[in-house]
Amino acid sequence: MGDYAYAAPATVDSTVELLSSSASSGTRTQVLAGGTDVLVQMRSIDRGPRLIVDVKQLAETNVLSIGEDEIYIGAAIASAILNENAELKSKLPGLIESADLIGSTQIQGRATIGGNLCNSSPAGDTIPALIANSAVCHIVGADGERDVPVEDFVTGVGTNCMADHEFLLGLRVPAPKGNTGDAYLRFIPRTEMDIAVAGAGVRVTLDDSGTCTAARVGIGAVAPTPLLVPEAGDALIGTQVDEEALNAAAAACSAAASPITDKRGTVEYRIKVVGVLCKRAGAIARDRAKAR
Amino acid sequence: MAKVHVSTTVNGQPMDVLVEPNDSLLDTLRDGLGLTGTKEGCATGDCGACSVMLDGRLVCSCLVLGAEAEGKTIDTIEGVADGDGLHVVQQKFLEHAALQCGICTPGFIVAAKALLERDPNPDETTIRYWLAGNLCRCTGYDKIVRAVQDAANELASPA
Ligand SMILES: Cc1cc2nc3c(=O)[nH]c(=O)nc-3n(C[C@H](O)[C@H](O)[C@H](O)COP(=O)(O)OP(=O)(O)OC[C@H]3O[C@@H](n4cnc5c(N)ncnc54)[C@H](O)[C@@H]3O)c2cc1C
Ligand code: FES
Ligand code: FES
Numbered sequence: 001m002g003d004y005a006y007a008a009p010a011t012v013d014s015t016v017e018l019l020s021s022s023a024s025s026g027t028r029t030q031v032l033a034g035g036t037d038v039l040v041q042m043r044s045i046d047r048g049p050r051l052i053v054d055v056k057q058l059a060e061t062n063v064l065s066i067g068e069d070e071i072y073i074g075a076a077i078a079s080a081i082l083n084e085n086a087e088l089k090s091k092l093p094g095l096i097e098s099a100d101l102i103g104s105t106q107i108q109g110r111a112t113i114g115g116n117l118c119n120s121s122p123a124g125d126t127i128p129a130l131i132a133n134s135a136v137c138h139i140v141g142a143d144g145e146r147d148v149p150v151e152d153f154v155t156g157v158g159t160n161c162m163a164d165h166e167f168l169l170g171l172r173v174p175a176p177k178g179n180t181g182d183a184y185l186r187f188i189p190r191t192e193m194d195i196a197v198a199g200a201g202v203r204v205t206l207d208d209s210g211t212c213t214a215a216r217v218g219i220g221a222v223a224p225t226p227l228l229v230p231e232a233g234d235a236l237i238g239t240q241v242d243e244e245a246l247n248a249a250a251a252a253c254s255a256a257a258s259p260i261t262d263k264r265g266t267v268e269y270r271i272k273v274v275g276v277l278c279k280r281a282g283a284i285a286r287d288r289a290k291a292r
Numbered sequence: 293m294a295k296v297h298v299s300t301t302v303n304g305q306p307m308d309v310l311v312e313p314n315d316s317l318l319d320t321l322r323d324g325l326g327l328t329g330t331k332e333g334c335a336t337g338d339c340g341a342c343s344v345m346l347d348g349r350l351v352c353s354c355l356v357l358g359a360e361a362e363g364k365t366i367d368t369i370e371g372v373a374d375g376d377g378l379h380v381v382q383q384k385f386l387e388h389a390a391l392q393c394g395i396c397t398p399g400f401i402v403a404a405k406a407l408l409e410r411d412p413n414p415d416e417t418t419i420r421y422w423l424a425g426n427l428c429r430c431t432g433y434d435k436i437v438r439a440v441q442d443a444a445n446e447l448a449s450p451a
Contacts, residue, residue: 006296006313006359032357039355040336042314052313054360080349104425105403106340109349110356 008054012140016165018053020142023164027051031167033061033076034110036103037119053167060169061114066091067175072138074170075114083108092173093288094182094201094281098129101186114168120154120225123196127154127226129184131218132201135173141166151218151228179206181288183281186220187273189264196221197265200253200277202285204241210290212236217249217282222257222274229256232278241286249282250275300361302327303371311358318342320358321368329369329398333427340426343399344368350406352425369398372405381405381443388439392430400426404440413444 009015022029028050032038038052055061061076066087073082079099082088089096095113102111102125116126117137130150137148142165150171153160162168176182186199199220205213217232231252239245259270295310302325309324316335321327321344333339335354342353345367372379381404384390391397400423407414407422414422419440420433428436 003294004312004314005294006357008359008362034355035357035360036337036355039316039357043335043354049314052357054357056360078349103337104340105406105422106343106350106352106425107337107355109346109351 004049005051006054007051008057010057012058012060012169015053015055015058015167016140016142018051019167020165022051029053029164031055031118033112033115033118034078035115036107036111037115055167063170064088069175071173071175072170073113073173075112075118075168077112077114078109079111079113080105080108082113091176092133092182094184094203094285095126095129095133095135095173098126098184098186098199098201101125101184113171117150117153117171118160118162118168120156120158120160122157122224122226123199123221124226125184125186125196125199125220128199128201128218128220129182130171130173130201131226131228132184132203132216133173133182134203134216135171138169138172139166140169145169147172151226154225157224176203176292177205179208179289179292180204180214181285181290181292183284183288185277185281185284187277195264198222198257198259198270198274198277200274200281202236202249202278202281204236204282204285204289206241206286206289210240212239212241212245212286215241215249217253217278219253219256219274219278222259222270224258227256229253229278231256236282241282246279246282250279253278296359296362298359298362300363301365303367309358313357313359315358316354317344317346317356317358317361317366318353320361321353321366324358327368327370331395331398333395333399338425338427339396339399340403340423341396341399343402343426345402345406350403367402369402372401379405380446381408381440384439384443384446385436388435388442390431390435390439396426396428396430400428400436404436404443407440408444408447412447414440416441 056076182203186196188194215233215236232249235248254275331341333341
C-alpha cells in the first residue's frame with residue numbers, strides 16, 4: 001500500500017529519475033499540474049495513496065513562446081494565463097476558448113491544457129481543439145524526448161500512451177499562417193460548469209480566393225477517445241467552406257461518432273449534435289480565417 | 293505518513309506548518325493554521341466557499357495541496373479587513389444583506405475583491421460570470437451582484 005508523499009523536483013532530469021525509480025519499485029505515482037482533476041479524484045473515486053510529483057516549478061513546463069512556425073505551451077501554464085495573453089488569443093482563439101470553457105474563474109487559475117489532455121477524458125474540452133490545430137505532445141522520459149501527435153496520444157477512457165517514467169513537458173502547435181482560423185464549440189445542458197455532451201474543433205486555411213487549402217476537424221465526447229475526423233477535413237478542402245461543404249463535414253463527424261447514452265444525452269442525439277457543432281465551428285473558423 | 297514542512301506567507305505573515313502530503317491547502321489553513329474563515333462547501337472545486345488568493349490568483353484552496361504552498365503567498369478572508377475597518381466589498385455585503393447563513397460569504401468576498409482589482413468597473417454579466425464558481429444556497433445571487441456593483445461604484449467615487 002504505502003503512504004501518500006509529495007515531491008517537487010527542481011529539474012526535468014531529477015523528475016524523470018524519480019518517476020523511473022518509483023515505477024521500478026512499484027510505488028504508485030501521479031504527476032500533478034493544476035490538480036483540478038487530481039484532487040477531485042483523490043477526494044472521490046480514487047483515494048489510494050501515491051507519490052505525487054509536482055511538475056509546476058520546472059522552467060521547461062512554464063515556457064510559453066509564440067514563434068514564426070511554432071507556438072509552445074508549457075504543461076504547467078494555467079488557463080487564466082493563456083487567456084490573458086492577447087497575442088496567443090488572437091492567433092489561436094479556438095484553442096484558447098476551449099481552455100476557457102473549463103470550470104470557473106477559480107478553476108481557470110489552476111487548470112492546464114496539459115492536464116486536460118493527460119487526464120484523457122473522452123470529453124476533455126481542449127483535446128478536439130488541439131487535434132484540429134495539429135498539436136503535438138512534447139514528452140520526456142527515461143529514453144529521452146519524443147513527440148506524439150495529440151490524436152495518437154489518448155488510447156482509451158482515461159488512458160494515454162505515456163509510460164510510467166514519462167511526463168508531458170508541453171504542447172507544440174503549428175503557428176497559423178496566412179488566412180487561417182480555428183474554433184471550438186461544445187454543447188452542455190447548462191451555460192457554465194458542465195461536461196460536454198459533444199464537442200467539435202475546426203481549423204481551416206484559405207487561399208486568396210477563399211478556397212480552403214487545409215482543414216482539420218477534431219471531435220469529443222462521442223467516442224471512447226477524442227477523434228481526428230480526416231473525412232470531415234477533406235470535405236472542406238477545395239471548397240469555399242460554404243453550406244454544402246459544411247453539411248458534408250457535419251455528416252462525416254456524425255458518421256465517425258460512436259457515442260454512449262447517458263444522462264446528458266442519447267446516442268442518436270450526440271450523433272446529430274456533433275455534426276451541428278462541426279458545422280457551426282467550421283463557419284466560425286472560416287470567418288476568422290477570412291478576417292485575418 | 294511523512295509530514296511535509298511548508299514555509300509560506302499568509303496575509304503578509306511568514307508561517308511554518310507541517311502538512312500531510314495529501315492535505316489540501318484548505319485543510320492546512322483551517323486545521324494547521326487555525327484560519328477557519330475559509331470554508332469548505334464541497335471539497336471538489338464546485339462551490340467556491342474555499343476561495344483564496346495564491347500568488348495573486350483566485351483559486352479553490354480545496355484543489356491545491358498544502359504542500360504546494362511552499363514559498364507561495366496566500367491571502368485569505370482574514371486579511372481582507374484592515375484591522376476593524378471593513379473592506380468596501382465587506383461593507384456593501386452588509387448594507388445589501390447579501391448573505392443569510394454566511395457559509396458562502398468569505399469565498400464571494402475574496403472572489404469579488406479579486407474581480408474589482410482587475411476590473412474596477414465590471415458590468416452585471418462580467419460579475420455573474422466571474423462569480424459563477426461561487427455557489428449560494430440562500431440569497432438567490434441578486435443581492436450579491438448588487439453589493440459588488442455598489443462596491444465598484446464606491447471605489448470609483450468614494451463618498
Ligand atoms: C468545477 C470543475 C469544472 C470543470 N470543468 C471542466 C470542463 O468544462 N471541461 C473539461 O474538459 N474539464 C473540466 N474540468 C476538469 C479539469 O479542470 C480539467 O481537465 C483540467 O484541464 C485539468 O488540468 P490540471 O492542470 O488541473 O490537471 P491535473 O489535475 O493536475 O492532472 C490531470 C491528469 O493529468 C495528469 N497530468 C497532468 N499534467 C501532466 C504532465 N505534465 N505530464 C503527465 N501527466 C500529467 C495527472 O497525473 C492527472 O492524471 C473541471 C474540473 C472542475 C473541478
Ligand atoms: S470547498 Fe472548494 S470549491 Fe467547494
Ligand atoms: S448565504 Fe447561505 S449559502 Fe450563501
